Amino acid sequence: MRQSTTTIMDxxxxxxxxxxxxxxxxxxxxxxxxxxxxxxxxxAGTIIDATGKVVNDGTAFGIVYENVDFNNSMGTENVSVLIFGFVDASKLPTAPADAAKAALNMIKFM
Incomplete structure (x- = not known):
């Protein structure tokens, strides 16, 4: 039986x-x-590719929708990734490059 503790994150x-x-x-x-x-x-707001690698180029697949805590992870987590929507670019941890914006053509950065 696996037992773990959970702390409330940010x-x-x-x-x-x-x-x-x-x-x-x-x-x-x-x-x-x-x-x-x-x-x-x-x-949240991290741009990732289809394998989960953090990118800021033409291989971008989507944007992480919510913070994901990997501290008590068994190695793999289901991450909610935004592929369509209107995103407030000022709230992203890194400004998207033009190549990433082109790859994420269903996301409008405002």
């Missing part, structure tokens, strides 16, 4: 400009395939 960041118009999909992301912050969290 509050979630709402990256959406208009909350009614968005479409997230689930993507399995391995802890070893992605880049986490110092707290072991994949932050």
């Amino acid at each position: 509050s979630q960041v709402n990256i959406l400009k208009y909350n009614q118009y968005f479409l997230p999909v689930n993507l399995k992301v391995a802890k070893t395939a992605t880049t986490l912050n110092a707290k072991g969290i994949l932050p």
Whole structure:
């Protein structure tokens, strides 16, 4: 039996400009395939490719919709990834490059 403790992490960041118009999909992301912050969290607004690797180029698949805590992870987590919507670019941890914007053609950065 696996037993773990849970701590409440930082509050979630709402990256959406208009909350009614968005479409997230689930993507399995391995802890070893992605880049986490110092707290072991994949932050909301991070641009990732189809394998979960953090990118800012033409291979972009979507934007992480909510913070994902990998601290008590068994190695892989289901990550909600935004593939359509209106995103507040000022709330993203890194400004998207032009190539990433072109790859994310169903996301409007405002």
